[in-house]
Amino acid sequence: MAVTEAPKIITGRLGYPDSHTLERSLATGGYDGLRRALTMTPEAVAHEVDTASLLGRGGAGFPAGRKWAMLRKNPVTYLVVNGDESEPATFKDHLLIERDPHQLIEGVLIAAFALQVTQVFIFVRGEFALGLERVQAALNDAYAYGAVGADIFGSGFSVDIVVHPGAGAYICGEETALLESLEGKRGFPRIKPPFFPAAIGLYGEPTVVNNVETMSNLPWIVLNGGAAFAALGEGRSTGTRLFALAGHVNHPGVFELEMVKTTFHDLIHAPVLGGGIPHGRALKAFIPGGVSAPWFGPDQVDLPLGQDEVGAAGSMLGSGSVVVMDDHTCPVRASWRITKFFARESCGQCTPCREGSGWLERIMARIETGYGREQDLDLLLDACDNIAPGLSWPPQQTTICVLGPSIPSSIVSAIEMFRDEFLVHIKDEGCPYE
Amino acid sequence: MSAEAGTPIGSPRRDRGSDALAIRHLSTDTLDQARQVISLYPEPRSAFIPLCHLAQQQDGWLTPEAMRDIAGLVGVTPAEVLGTASFYDMLHTEPVGRHVVAVCTNIACLLNGAAELLEHAEASLGVNAGGTTGDGSVTLEEAECLADCDQAPCVQVNHRFVGAQTPASFDQLISELRTGARSEDIPHHGTLVRVRRSTGLQADPSLVAAERAAMAEAQARRTEAAEAAKTAPDGARGSS
Numbered sequence: 001m002a003v004t005e006a007p008k009i010i011t012g013r014l015g016y017p018d019s020h021t022l023e024r025s026l027a028t029g030g031y032d033g034l035r036r037a038l039t040m041t042p043e044a045v046a047h048e049v050d051t052a053s054l055l056g057r058g059g060a061g062f063p064a065g066r067k068w069a070m071l072r073k074n075p076v077t078y079l080v081v082n083g084d085e086s087e088p089a090t091f092k093d094h095l096l097i098e099r100d101p102h103q104l105i106e107g108v109l110i111a112a113f114a115l116q117v118t119q120v121f122i123f124v125r126g127e128f129a130l131g132l133e134r135v136q137a138a139l140n141d142a143y144a145y146g147a148v149g150a151d152i153f154g155s156g157f158s159v160d161i162v163v164h165p166g167a168g169a170y171i172c173g174e175e176t177a178l179l180e181s182l183e184g185k186r187g188f189p190r191i192k193p194p195f196f197p198a199a200i201g202l203y204g205e206p207t208v209v210n211n212v213e214t215m216s217n218l219p220w221i222v223l224n225g226g227a228a229f230a231a232l233g234e235g236r237s238t239g240t241r242l243f244a245l246a247g248h249v250n251h252p253g254v255f256e257l258e259m260v261k262t263t264f265h266d267l268i269h270a271p272v273l274g275g276g277i278p279h280g281r282a283l284k285a286f287i288p289g290g291v292s293a294p295w296f297g298p299d300q301v302d303l304p305l306g307q308d309e310v311g312a313a314g315s316m317l318g319s320g321s322v323v324v325m326d327d328h329t330c331p332v333r334a335s336w337r338i339t340k341f342f343a344r345e346s347c348g349q350c351t352p353c354r355e356g357s358g359w360l361e362r363i364m365a366r367i368e369t370g371y372g373r374e375q376d377l378d379l380l381l382d383a384c385d386n387i388a389p390g391l392s393w394p395p396q397q398t399t400i401c402v403l404g405p406s407i408p409s410s411i412v413s414a415i416e417m418f419r420d421e422f423l424v425h426i427k428d429e430g431c432p433y434e
Numbered sequence: 435m436s437a438e439a440g441t442p443i444g445s446p447r448r449d450r451g452s453d454a455l456a457i458r459h460l461s462t463d464t465l466d467q468a469r470q471v472i473s474l475y476p477e478p479r480s481a482f483i484p485l486c487h488l489a490q491q492q493d494g495w496l497t498p499e500a501m502r503d504i505a506g507l508v509g510v511t512p513a514e515v516l517g518t519a520s521f522y523d524m525l526h527t528e529p530v531g532r533h534v535v536a537v538c539t540n541i542a543c544l545l546n547g548a549a550e551l552l553e554h555a556e557a558s559l560g561v562n563a564g565g566t567t568g569d570g571s572v573t574l575e576e577a578e579c580l581a582d583c584d585q586a587p588c589v590q591v592n593h594r595f596v597g598a599q600t601p602a603s604f605d606q607l608i609s610e611l612r613t614g615a616r617s618e619d620i621p622h623h624g625t626l627v628r629v630r631r632s633t634g635l636q637a638d639p640s641l642v643a644a645e646r647a648a649m650a651e652a653q654a655r656r657t658e659a660a661e662a663a664k665t666a667p668d669g670a671r672g673s674s
Contacts, residue, residue, distance in 0.1 A: 088540040088579035119476070126487075126524045127580055129593040129626050136629040143633040162474045165626060167483045168523030170578065184482030184508060186521040203477060246542035246583035253584045291541055321583075323541055337544050341578055347521075 003272060006232050006258035009220045009240050010213065014099050020134050022141040025102035031147050033219030037110045038155040040222075045114040049218065051226030053238045057092075058082055058173075058211030059290065059319040061307050067208060068115060070198045077205035079117040080197075081108055082178055083124040083131075083212045086170040087290040088341055090321040092242035092254050093212040097124060097131040100216070101138035105161065107215035109148065110222055112159045115208060119160055123178055126166040136163050170345035174401045175209040177347065188349050189401035213242055233259030237306040237317075243267060244321040247286075248329070250275035260306035264288065264296070267305065268324055281326040285417060289318025291338045292406030294393060295413035314393045330433040332425050335414035336364035342407045352387045353404035359383055360411060367422060370430035377415055377422055384408035457506060459499035464492045468507055470631070478508045482518060486525050490624030495526040524593070531566045533611045534623045536577035537599075538588040543579075546598075548587035552576055554601040559608065571612050573623075591616070592623045 013019045013028050025031070037045045050065030081104075085093035096104060104122070112120050124132050139161055142148045150158045164182060166172055172181045176190035179202050201207020217239065221229050230238045237259035245267060246252045255273050264286065268274040277283060283298045294315040296303070303313055310317045325334060343357035360383055366372050381391070388395035388405040391412055395405035415422060424432055457465055468488055472481040485507060489500035501515040508515075519525040526534075537555055539548040552563060555574055559567055563576040582588045585598040589607070596607060610616045621628065 085581050086579065089542045089583050090579075091581040091583045094581040125581070126483075126522075126626065127590065127593050130595070132627045133629045136627060136631060140629070140632045149633070163631075164480075165484060165487060166522075167486065167525050169521060181483065182480055183477065184479035184518065186518050244583065246586065247545045252542075252586070287541075323545070325545060329545065334541060334544065337539065338541055341540055344578060 003270065004258045004261045006240050008256055010096065010103065010216045011256040013103065019099050020101055020138065022102060022145060030102050031106050033222040034106050034109050034147060035153060037113050037222045038153060038157065042114050042116050045110060045222060048221055048226040052221045052229035054214060054217055054221065054229065055237065055307060056211055057213035057241065059087065064210060064214050076115045076117050076208055078202045078207040079112050079115060079120045080179065080182065080202060080207055080209045081122040081212060081215055082173065082175060082209055083122055084166050084173045084178060085125055086173050087292065087319045087321065089246045089323045090244055090290055090319040092244045092320060094128060094131065095254050096212050096216050097128060098134055101135045102142065103216050103219060104212055105138055105142050107218035108161060109159060110218040111210060111215060113157055118158060121162050121164050121182060123164045123166060123182060126168050132163065132165050139163060171347045171403060178209065179207065188347055191400055234306060236308055241320055243305060245274050247324040248277050248326040249324050250278055257305060260304045260309065262305050263302050264305065264322065265301040267322060277324065277326050281328060283324065284327045284329050285325045287323040289316045290321050292409055293318045294409045295417065297417055330431055331414045331418040331421055332368045333431060335410040336368050338410040339364050339407065342403065346403060350399035350404060352398045356383055356387045357407050360407065367425050368431055372426040374426055380411055380415065384411055457503045460489065460503045461492060464488050472507060479510065482508055486519055487626045494622060494624045495529050530623055531570050531573035532622045533571060533591050534573045534575060536575040536590045538577045538580045540579040542583035543587040546586035551587045551599060551601060551604065555604055558605055572608060591620050593626060594620050
């Protein structure tokens with residue numbers, strides 16, 4: 001079965017051309033979840049989210065309920081929403097921010113109520129000019145409607161939301177780098193443990209950082225109950241999730257699918273989803289969860305879209321973005337481009353990442369352009385091993401944040417799966433695909 | 435601005451704080467917006483990035499004069515402003531064209547011909563990626579993933595998506611930019627958010643503070659009650 005009959009939890013409104021307006025939102029049940037939440041106690045709202053076992057949708061997949069539980073013992077000062085979507089080939093939050101900002105705001109308000117936070121910052125990636133305008137306009141409307149600000153819907157609960165634009169840095173998607181950036185500094189990730197944002201966050205105060213998609217799920221969870229959400233999916237992967245499909249597919253796009261019930265094969269080939277690979281070509285490899293994830297080959301295409309299932313197979317579902325490469329793709333070029341991305345976006349704090357990414361990128365470039373040497377493959381793996389010792393999955397870490405250990409993923413995958421093609425590049429002194 | 439009389443030259447805090455630096459470059463309108471933005475944050479420095487965007491909206495790029503004013507507004511040195519701004523790709527500390535055209539060449543776009551599109555763009559504009567055309571109308575950039583991967587190869591002009599481009603449509607786009615045919619939907623570089631925040635808490639800040647203290651107190655009471663319920667025998671648990 002390619003697609004189950006699961007309800008559209010967060011994409012239900014996107015079919016309307018005016019899905020971003022308050023009118024459309026209200027006509028389709030907008031802010032009902034917030035009204036319901038305000039009749040409950042904050043603990044009861046948090047309990048529903050815990051019951052839903054909603055896994056964070058940012059990439060790490062940490063349960064949102066547990067993240068909140070870490071904080072409920074102490075009053076939380078700030079809620080920060082991470083809308084700095086920059087993982088290559090991930091474009092789901094972009095969709096939610098631009099097309100349904102009221103759903104995001106409603107989710108944020110529910111979370112703020114559950115955590116009893118009175119100050120929220122929504123950090124939106126700077127490159128989303130339209131998204132920033134849409135969220136700000138939606139926020140203006142929501143204030144006027146009485147859903148945000150002082151004494152929301154007469155409940156006595158007050159909260160202020162500030163939309164904060166980013167300025168173009170992949171690393172600011174990392175939660176502690178995001179907080180640094182929000183404090184007006186360079187986006188350098190902070191050292192953790194021992195102190196996670198839950199203990200020492202924005203301005204040193206306890207802070208919750210949640211992803212845009214995670215927030216957007218909350219209105220439905222409050223209205224329908226955490227149990228209804230947990231009934232969807234399988235095992236630890238509950239509910240539905242947005243999967244961003246890109247690369248060599250006939251219908252690239254974002255699809256909301258019930259977790260675990262659909263396989264990668266169905267996502268790529270089902271007529272209502274990816275629609276297959278163009279020109280009738282064969283699948284060569286695919287990336288299951290953003291470019292930080294190790295690649296999969298055609299033999300793993302029948303894996304289900306579930307966090308634990310993909311994890312057990314040696315990769316991650318990460319940000320839920322799937323990149324498809326057909327059999328005409330040069331794996332050297334693809335992994336070189338990904339490495340170049342990391343070299344450009346490394347913040348420069350930790351030596352293994354800052355130096356390693358640059359060296360790896362230059363070695364990859366010389367192989368791709370025909371100046372490679374046979375010993376380069378071992379050199380690449382050795383340099384990768386210095387960043388993530390053992391090259392295991394999940395990776396070991398020598399750096400402050402996980403950007404470093406993400407660098408080897410594509411290189412090690414490409415060499416393991418396509419060593420002969422690297423050797424052809426070296427022997428023939430150039431890319432055979434050009 | 436020269437150091438005030440009596441301030442020792444070389445004093446490390448000579449240029450710090452809003453009193454030390456008079457605002458000389460930012461226009462009244464920009465300054466009004468900047469002050470409004472600063473008031474939204476618990477610490478002025480948090481307004482750093484939004485202020486840089488406002489300065490770029492005024493000048494098209496982040497000028498040294500604007501950085502000096504921003505330093506005064508958020509209470510850091512001009513060097514700290516430059517040092518922080520240089521971290522971010524969207525903050526241009528050197529002049530750029532009226533239109534910054536960004537071509538993404540990351541993985542999803544690469545698989546859909548982005549490298550070829552960028553090559554065409556370089557040839558057609560006569561500049562390498564990172565360069566600005568002689569007439570100052572276009573700066574070409576090779577971008578990292580812009581999160582619009584189903585519209586590959588993805589192109590942005592002044593951070594506004596213009597959809598997947600072919601070499602032919604790219605040339606058409608450039609000529610439209612140059613003639614001003616797209617000025618409605620694509621404002622000049624630096625203008626990021628045209629929608630201004632029209633409203634605030636609409637409540638006295640002291641009222642909010644009092645409310646917040648009351649909420650913290652209520653929460654503490656609930657936590658206590660929950661703890662008490664846990665230790666109480668079964669069946670005594672309340673509904674909340």
